[in-house]
Amino acid sequence: MKILVPIKRVVDYNVKVRPLSDQSNVDLNNVKMSVNPFCEIALEEAVRLKESGAATEVIAVTVGKQASQEQLRTALALGADRAILVESDTLAEPLVIAKALAKICEDEKPHLIILGKQAIDGDNNQTGQMLSALMGYSQATNASEIKLSADSADVTREIDGGLQTIKISLPAIVTTDLRLNEPRYASLPNIMKAKKKELNIINLSEMGFDTSIRTELLSVELPPQRAAGVIVESVDELIDKLKNEAKVIS
Amino acid sequence: MKILVVAEHDNSTLKGSTNSTIAAAKEIGSDISVLVVGNSCSSVATEVASLDGVTNVMLAEDEIYSNFLAEDLAKLVESVSDEYEYILAPATTFGKNFLPRVSALLDSQQISEITEVVSSDTFKRPIYAGSCIATVKSLETKKIISVRSTAFDGVVVGPSEAPISNVASLDSLNISSFVNEDLAVSDRPELTAADIVVSGGRGMQSGDNFHLLDSIADKLGAAVGASRAAVDAGFVPNDYQVGQTGKIVAPDLYIAVGISGAIQHLAGMKDSKVIVAINKDEDAPIFQVADYGLVADLFEALPELDSKL
Ligand SMILES: Cc1cc2nc3c(=O)[nH]c(=O)nc-3n(C[C@H](O)[C@H](O)[C@H](O)COP(=O)(O)OP(=O)(O)OC[C@H]3O[C@@H](n4cnc5c(N)ncnc54)[C@H](O)[C@@H]3O)c2cc1C
Ligand SMILES: Nc1ncnc2c1ncn2[C@@H]1O[C@H](COP(=O)(O)O)[C@@H](O)[C@H]1O
Numbered sequence: 095m096k097i098l099v100p101i102k103r104v105v106d107y108n109v110k111v112r113p114l115s116d117q118s119n120v121d122l123n124n125v126k127m128s129v130n131p132f133c134e135i136a137l138e139e140a141v142r143l144k145e146s147g148a149a150t151e152v153i154a155v156t157v158g159k160q161a162s163q164e165q166l167r168t169a170l171a172l173g174a175d176r177a178i179l180v181e182s183d184t185l186a187e188p189l190v191i192a193k194a195l196a197k198i199c200e201d202e203k204p205h206l207i208i209l210g211k212q213a214i215d216g217d218n219n220q221t222g223q224m225l226s227a228l229m230g231y232s233q234a235t236n237a238s239e240i241k242l243s244a245d246s247a248d249v250t251r252e253i254d255g256g257l258q259t260i261k262i263s264l265p266a267i268v269t270t271d272l273r274l275n276e277p278r279y280a281s282l283p284n285i286m287k288a289k290k291k292e293l294n295i296i297n298l299s300e301m302g303f304d305t306s307i308r309t310e311l312l313s314v315e316l317p318p319q320r321a322a323g324v325i326v327e328s329v330d331e332l333i334d335k336l337k338n339e340a341k342v343i344s
Numbered sequence: 345m346k347i348l349v350v351a352e353h354d355n356s357t358l359k360g361s362t363n364s365t366i367a368a369a370k371e372i373g374s375d376i377s378v379l380v381v382g383n384s385c386s387s388v389a390t391e392v393a394s395l396d397g398v399t400n401v402m403l404a405e406d407e408i409y410s411n412f413l414a415e416d417l418a419k420l421v422e423s424v425s426d427e428y429e430y431i432l433a434p435a436t437t438f439g440k441n442f443l444p445r446v447s448a449l450l451d452s453q454q455i456s457e458i459t460e461v462v463s464s465d466t467f468k469r470p471i472y473a474g475s476c477i478a479t480v481k482s483l484e485t486k487k488i489i490s491v492r493s494t495a496f497d498g499v500v501v502g503p504s505e506a507p508i509s510n511v512a513s514l515d516s517l518n519i520s521s522f523v524n525e526d527l528a529v530s531d532r533p534e535l536t537a538a539d540i541v542v543s544g545g546r547g548m549q550s551g552d553n554f555h556l557l558d559s560i561a562d563k564l565g566a567a568v569g570a571s572r573a574a575v576d577a578g579f580v581p582n583d584y585q586v587g588q589t590g591k592i593v594a595p596d597l598y599i600a601v602g603i604s605g606a607i608q609h610l611a612g613m614k615d616s617k618v619i620v621a622i623n624k625d626e627d628a629p630i631f632q633v634a635d636y637g638l639v640a641d642l643f644e645a646l647p648e649l650d651s652k653l
Contacts, residue, residue: 110607111472120476188444189453212589216471218456223414223444232519233414235441238582248523252582253437254536254591259523260413266519272572272589273582308453310481312466317477320614323635325626329648332620332638340618340635342540342597343564343653 095149095242097140098204100195100225101133101169103162104215113314120314129165132210134172135270138277139240140208141173148242149206151175155198157182157191157298170288171280177291182298182305188216190298190305192224197301199229204265206247211236211269222269232262236271345373345464348428350421351380352438353388355410360537361434361491363395363498368491369432370397370499371461377402377428379511381420383410389508396502406513411522412438418445419514425450428486435490436536447488454488455480459495473588474611493536494594494615528583535584538567540597543586543613546573547602547623547642554580556646557601563653569593569613571603587612602642605630622646 105111106126114121129137143149154169156162157180166177180194199207212219226233234240234249238257241248250259252271262268280288298305326332336343347369352359362378369376377400380389389403402424408416421442425431431446433439435457447454459477460468466481467489482489535541542561544554554568561568569591570584586593588611598616603609605621605628613619614633621634624641631637638645 105472107608111475113476120472187453189448189451192448214473214588216456217473217588218454219440220444220447220454220456223441224448226415227418227445227448230517230519232517233441233445234520235414236437251437254583256525256527256581256583258411258525260411260520261523262520271582273576308483309455310483312479312481314471314476314478317470317474317614320619320633320635323619323631323633323637325631325637325639329638329640329645329652332636333649333652335636336597336618336620340597342618 095206096151096153096202096204097143097149098199098202098207099133099137099140099152099154099169099174100207100209100221101137101154101156101165102130102210102213103127103156103158103165104130104213107131107214113316117313117315119311127164129168130210130213132212132270134277135272135274136208136210137169137172137174138275139270142275143242144173153178153202153204155180155195157186157194159183163293166293167288168280170291170293171285172278175291177293179293179295180298180301181295186298186305187308188218188220189224189308192221192228193303194298194301195221195225196228199225206242206264207267209267209269211271222267226267229265231265231267233267234260234262235269237268238271238273240268240274345375345430346428347373347376347430347432348425349376349378350431350433350439351378351388351392352434352436353380353382353385355382355385356387358388358391359434360498361436361493362392364493364496365432365434365491366395366397366499367496368458368461369430372430372464375399379404379421379424381409381417382412383407393506393508394501396499398502398506401506401508402511403508404511404513408513408516413520413522414442414445415517415520416514417442418449419517421446422449423514424511425486431486431488433490435492439490443488443490450486450488452484452486452488454490455482456490457492458489459492470611473607474614475607492592494592528581532561533565533567535567535569535586535591536593539595540564540566541569541593541595542566542599542601543569543571543603544574544579544601545571545603546577548574548579551579556650560646560650560653563650571609600630601646603630604628605633
């Protein structure tokens, strides 16, 4: 069984992102870039499925700039067998990314595709579902548990009201939630080995579909800032403030 | 401008997220159809028909829609989409699950989780866990949009009843099926709809200690939430999680107890009207967004608060 794991290079989750001074975009100068945390979870799950014997090959793929090779190397160090970069000079939107991933699926014919539920830059939460629709595959989003069998998987999903389990037939798309697993760190020997693993590069513009922008970014600003609050000295003062100043309790 | 809103419900009652999505639709235009898809859910359609701003209700009932599986739901939405320039759904786990499929089927790039309608093609939405707000313009002729419920005051019952028509169901794709569900049952208000939310973090130390919050929540008529650290540690179930990747809440009062205030947590609650933080570390970032901060050990402050309310 082959597993495809699409990953995204994003600003590290510890970085506090700010707008550029002209508000034309976010300021990404000299900020630390990492693998999107949900993609790390997706990769970890794929690697565990391989280690348990359920899967035979794990392929990491990303659509992005040349610099994304760095994140693919990380994926290889974490246990992916080989990697594919779909190179693009611009940051593509989810639908274009999904179409590029669909092409890769047609070539590679994976049985399972595990993606993150969302990329923490755009917070879109779209790509997996789009890919699933384009391929006509089943989907299970927000997975917190995957039980794989030969031609189907039972996936527990985190939904607003609690948990839901569905059965999806393979090939299928799964997107990961935070509690699916805890990703490992890459060991030094594995980082060295990853340098020798296969990394193929394809150009997005040669995939044969329209990649033009469908959403224009007009501006980026800071959210409204909250006025400075006060430190209260006691529980009594807190209750008094909530009752008489803020009037939110009676 | 014809707008289609896909309703969220549980086959018996409408979810408040739908009312908020209709409110967002009203800011775009006035011709608003609502599609109710489910199983034996005609009471939901009747409820929707009475809401302010709704001009027309479509009802599709079939066993295959009982559990709102994304594949079949998206296919149905696609089948009725022809005449609409906008398709809206709430940005809840319900909407997030199927709407991007509709977007792919109709080859139109979705705009996720809008918090403001600037004009008929321009919207605001938070990015980077709400660190920034982007203003984006959709160039699509058919616009597919998910709506953050807390950003729009839900519509209420209006002056007239909209007509209800039936929509034929389609054959199931039969590629996924429902197994079971483990839904939280609670007498407290739902987290995203509550006027007051009391949340606990890693500082609570154990699930048992959450009873300190429960008791206060009951006195205040509040919902109980949590940080991811508290959920990860198994203190409380996943549906308690507030934040970038959990629930977005904006109550009148949010009380954060033993929560440090990581950006991912703030993303889910910083639009609350009044924020209270109780933390023993005076440097905790949560105090930067709190209107009222109490630097105290929660194991002393909570019992005192409980007894004095
Ligand atoms: C991709 C991603 C998504 C995430 N999404 C979310 C999300 O949706 N929601 C979320 O909450 N987090 C999320 N996180 C995690 C987030 O980064 C933080 O790790 C988390 O919010 C920390 O939870 P906490 O504040 O409870 O724990 P901590 O940061 O450990 O803080 C505990 C606090 O309790 C205080 N405390 C301890 N003991 C006491 C006491 N006796 N009395 C009073 N105070 C005490 C401490 O001073 C400390 O400030 C996400 C992380 C990532 C990487
Ligand atoms: N540029 C990309 N290349 C490969 N995979 C991606 C890319 N962007 C998003 N994804 C995948 O889609 C998931 C959801 O992203 P998004 O829809 O942007 O929130 C991510 O966690 C990745 O698994």
